[in-house]
Amino acid sequence: MEKEAFTQRVKESEVEMLERGITFTIYSDAGNIDRAWPFDIIPRAIPKGEWERTEKGLKQRIRALNQFIQDIYNEGHIINDGIMPADVVYQSKGYRKECHGMTPAHGVWANICGSDLVRDHEGTLYVLEDNLRVPSGVAYMLENRKTTKRVFPELFKLLNISPVDAYPEHLAEMLASLRPDLSNPTMALLTPGIYNSAYFEHAFLAQQAGLILLEGADLLVGDDDYVYMKTIHGLERVDVIYRRIDDDFIDPEVFRPDSMLGVPGIMRSWRAGKVAIANAPGCGVADDKVIYAYVPDMIRYYLNEEPILSNVPTWLCRNDEDLDHVLQHLPELVVKPANESGGYGMLVGPHSSAEKVEEFRDLLTNDPKNYIAQPTLSLSVSPTCCDETIAPRHVDLRPFILSGDDIYVTPGGLTRVAMVEGSLVVNSSQGGGSKDTWIVDESRQIMEED
């Protein structure tokens, strides 16, 4: 394609995203609550054969993670059997003693998971994070595909690309499966509201999956422990809640009392089995970056299988030898706090000033338990459109995994791209962009004559 024609299509995609109001909010952009979603029009292609193995690995991983969460809130076999130290679990910020003794439907706690996958320069695929709390981005995956279809319709005729649009349907089915006792449960998505960075996605998913879009103030918990929403007919019961609010804010009676976003009493209702909450409260414990290091052991322990997908090699600073190693090699490593998401509060050694490195040296020495370190992966790159030329930019991949009575993995997922040359930070909250991701079946070439 000629450069001019290509530039034209880039412009079309930008106008399209803006007009359709596909936006993302950056908290620090004061006064401007919407930013157009930065979209790169060059799709990233992954061969189907390769993807099938990844998909299998993701299913394996989520099965083990869910069994782990179920275990630690009940018998705690993994601790009793000496696979994991007790304090790693019980002192994790994501551990909620209020969840002890609970078994959600199907024994599944993390119903919606958005794992981050990266590939290093040698081509090895790693799971970087599991993201079991309230992962976002799936709406952008769907919108990216829609936009690519409008901008490059001819390519879909030439290639065999797996469709992604079934996600909302699978989401609705999965949520319904959380109330096997009801034939037609009332299902809702609980959003923190319009000022949340992912509000667009909340509204989009509610609309696409037929969920009622709720804010905390729309709900109350009755004396009978059921959750009710305030409607023009009066109060109506809600049976399943897909919450996009962190544990901390979900119930001011139990967690943060200053939360204006949550619903007082909702934990009581959940514990009484009168409402299903996805993801289940307390499941964030498995997002802890120290616990992450044990996932391969969990897979072996619960499933008696070898992990299909690799973990990034991780040093646990709580161990003295690991800490020594980390302190000696600090400028080469990536250091992450155990319990943050979105790329906040971390050190990327090779890209940081000496001052910043020293700052982390102090943090690690004072509070080693709260940190892990990993080698700086030189992430794989993908051709990306930058100021009218095409240049390599680092990418990762976030597939979405739904677990209810069954497990569904999106074909591909959201490819996030670091728009700044050399940058490894792909987080949308820190200015990263995204690409449409194609799982291409190369064994089935479609002829142009078709």
Added chain:
Amino acid sequence: MLSRVAERVYWLARYLERVENTARLINVHTALLMDLPEHMEVNWFTLVTIFDAEQIYYTKHPRENEYDIMHFLLSDPSYGGSLINNLSAVRENARTSLDVLPEEVWEQVNELHLLVKSELSSIGNRRRRQKLLLTVMESCQCIWGMIANHMSRNYAYDFLQAGKHLERADMTSRILELATLLMSDNRSDALRQHEGILWATLLRVLNAQQMYIQAHNSSLKGEKVLAFLIQDNAFPRSLSFSVKSIGNYLEYLPGDKRVLELQGEILARLKAYSAEKNPPETIRLMMDELQISLNRLNTSITSNWFYPDYSAS
């Protein structure tokens, strides 16, 4: 349906109707002033009086000129009734009701908002301003078309329609207050000379000229125009049509029927209008009362469906 969502779609409709009416009013008024001599009772500032915004206007602008008045009514971010603020309110309400609205409605609202924002700097230019106002009207019509053609006749639809008709009745009544000016005994000779144009303009502001002519041939008699705009049963922007429509949609909604009683009373008063019983000098008072009643109706809708007392249920 959630009470909060009901409230948001109701206000979405009110603001959307307000945007369209504001655009049409300014567009038609501009055309009218091109035909009139200067220094008449009808001038640029008439627009500010229609919006009851004289006081706020004077706190910002010492003089009454086209430029300041247009800026104030269209693009002033600090005046709540400006077109851009109404349009932003449409957008905010649409953004928080995405799950009940047809997808295209949000896209259209968003597009219109982007367009108006980018064109606001050019409203000093009369030609470009008129063009922008036409686009705004078309876009509003397009949104209502999408709602009519793509939306199930559900509660959200009922609240949208009730909001639209209530807002329309309010706006029509404000414009009819002008009629008092046109019919007053001590009106100027200049005004008397241009009476025909002025009545025609009044009809055009409400998009009523063509339908009026069909119903009454071309005779532009003040009394006939008033009667047409107050109580014509067939014309969808007449006051009684709007108030009757509010009832048509509220009727489907669950709960208290007292709201309907109030709406019925307002309708009955409009039906009782006649040129003999209501001489021109009483029109202003009648419209003031109507606006107060519509306000009460709004309050009643709000407490009935948006903020009911849940402890009672």
